[in-house]
Amino acid sequence: MKNIFLVLFTLFTFTLSAQNSKNEKAVIKTNIYCDHCKACETCGQNFQENLYKITGLKMYELDEKAMTLTIYYNGKKTTLNEIKTAITKLGYDADEMKADTSAYDKLDDCCKKV
Incomplete structure (x- = not known):
């Protein structure tokens, strides 16, 4: 009887944890x-x-x-737009969002388009 409860508890816990994670890829x-x-x-x-x-x-x-980044993230903790904004603040384009000009100027010359 204890084994049945253990199995049911494990299945219930696994189901809840699977529903709580919102892993996404972009x-x-x-x-x-x-x-x-x-x-x-x-x-x-x-x-x-x-x-x-x-x-x-x-x-x-x-x-x-x-010239792509494949991003794996938890959609409950951040959004794709927040990730793209962070990339632009590092001086790089992110899809339709253009790089922040001041961040781009701080990049090494090798990382800038010639």
């Missing part, structure tokens, strides 16, 4: 102009540190050739 077109921004000490580290400050952002993947 692909954002951006403007990464150099081939080393992902690993660069200034640009890449700054980008990574500041992007992970966004509450709810779980992970991102940068595709430098396609």
Whole structure:
């Protein structure tokens, strides 16, 4: 009898936890102009540190050739618009949102369109 309750409790808990998470994925077109921004000490580290400050952002993947960011985030803690705004404040475009001019000016020359 205890095993039946344990099984039912586990199933109930699993169902509730699955309903509470709202994991989402989005692909954002951006403007990464150099081939080393992902690993660069200034640009890449700054980008990574500041992007992970966004509450709810779980992970991102940068595709430098396609100039896209695949973002994995919790939709209950942040929105896609908030993520895009944070990207623009780092000096990069995010889909239709243009990079913040003052942030763009602070990027290393290698990260700017020539």
